[in-house]
Amino acid sequence: MATPGKVSKKERKKxxxxxxxxxxxxxxxxxxxxxxxxHFILDxxxxxxxxxxxxxxxxxxxxxWGKKRNKNPPTGHDSVAEPPQITLDTVTPECPxxxxxxxxxxxxxxxxxxxxxxxxxxxxxxxxxxxxLVCKSVKPPHMTSHLIALCRTRGVAACQVPxxxxxxxxxxxxKCVLALGFRQGDRNEDGTFxxxxxxxxxxxxxxxxxxxxxxxxxxxxxxxxxxxxxIEDISPDITECPSCVLQPLKVKKIIPNPYxxxxxxTKKK
Numbered sequence: 001m002a003t004p005g006k007v008s009k010k011e012r013k014k015x016x017x018x019x020x021x022x023x024x025x026x027x028x029x030x031x032x033x034x035x036x037x038x039h040f041i042l043d044x045x046x047x048x049x050x051x052x053x054x055x056x057x058x059x060x061x062x063x064x065w066g067k068k069r070n071k072n073p074p075t076g077h078d079s080v081a082e083p084p085q086i087t088l089d090t091v092t093p094e095c096p097x098x099x100x101x102x103x104x105x106x107x108x109x110x111x112x113x114x115x116x117x118x119x120x121x122x123x124x125x126x127x128x129x130x131x132x133l134v135c136k137s138v139k140p141p142h143m144t145s146h147l148i149a150l151c152r153t154r155g156v157a158a159c160q161v162p163x164x165x166x167x168x169x170x171x172x173x174x175k176c177v178l179a180l181g182f183r184q185g186d187r188n189e190d191g192t193f194x195x196x197x198x199x200x201x202x203x204x205x206x207x208x209x210x211x212x213x214x215x216x217x218x219x220x221x222x223x224x225x226x227x228x229x230x231i232e233d234i235s236p237d238i239t240e241c242p243s244c245v246l247q248p249l250k251v252k253k254i255i256p257n258p259y260x261x262x263x264x265x266t267k268k269k
Contacts, residue, residue: 016255016256016258017256018253018254018255019253019254020251020252020253020254021251021252021254022249022250022251022252023249023250023252025247025248025249026209026210026211026247028145028148028149028209029148029208030134030148030158030159030160030207031159031205031206031207031208032205033159033160033161033162033204033205037203037204038161038162038163040200040203041133041161041200041203042161042163042164042167044196044199044200045133045167045168045180045196046167046168046171048193048196049168049171049172050171052106052109052192053105053106054104054105054106054109054110054113054171054172055104055105055171055172055173056103056104056105056172056173056174057102057103057104057105057173058102058173059102108192109192109193111183112182112183112185112191112192112193113180113181113182113183113193114128114129114179114180114181114182114183115172115174115177115179115180115181116177116178116179117138117143117144117147117178117179119179119181120132120147120179120180120181121146121147121150123181123183124147124150124151124154124156124181125150127154128183128184129154129156129181129182129183129184130156130157130182130183130184130197130201131156131157131158131181131182131197131200131201131204132147132151132156132157132158132159132179132180132181132182133158133159133161133164133179133180133181133200134147134158134159134160134161134164134178134179134180135160135161135162135163135164135165135176135177135178135179136160136161136162136163136164137162137163137164137165137166137178138178143178144160144178144179147179148207148209149209149212151207152207152209152212153212157200157201157204158204158207159204159205164177164180165177165178168180182196182197
């Protein structure tokens with residue numbers, strides 16, 4: 001019996017665990033791409049992939065249906081004659097044996113690409129890419145939102161291209177291509193897609209990330225380099241830093257559904 005002053009364990013209310021987090025005040029968005037640039041990027045990729053001939057080939061083997069098989073095959077007259085096996089002696093120039101090749105047609109060209117969100121993310125973390133193209137049909141959009149900050153910090157040109165997956169996936173022999181990255185080639189060797197990257201990069205708009213300052217203009221940098229530095233010309237006035245604006249935050253609490261019927265844990269005897 002529990003004392004009247006204390007509450008028994010059964011009468012105690014089970015505390016509902018809640019996860020507390022802060023939401024981000026910034027919204028990462030891809031810079032809009034003009035329609036002329038979209039057509040140019042898609043046409044350039046199609047022509048390059050078609051001339052390269054890069055494609056993934058999958059050979060579908062014959063699948064035997066039915067799990068039960070006769071372990072002891074019949075012997076004697078009832079036995080079924082096995083099909084003749086093709087050997088090197090039976091091969092003639094009239095009927096040569098075609099080997100079943102499976103995989104990418106050009107392995108060297110495949111190594112210069114990063115296909116898929118996971119592969120593009122890993123290559124960006126290692127700073128191995130020059131250009132990143134993301135399909136606009138990705139849902140939910142937060143699957144590719146982390147690529148914006150990664151590309152901005154690495155100085156990689158990136159944009160969101162409509163109809164990228166349906167235009168490129170068929171040429172590569174894949175079902176879908178949600179993200180496509182072009183790797184950095186060696187300085188001495190020209191990569192297969194180097195001309196494609198050089199043609200697309202000028203048409204890619206710059207990414208805007210609120211907490212990463214934009215680089216200074218090249219004109220201002222060249223002017224300061226040309227001037228002679230003298231101690232007398234340095235003004236003692238201190239330049240004022242731009243005022244920082246604090247963004248409002250909201251506290252989010254994720255509480256599980258208290259009305260959900262949960263199965264009690266069975267005690268092991």
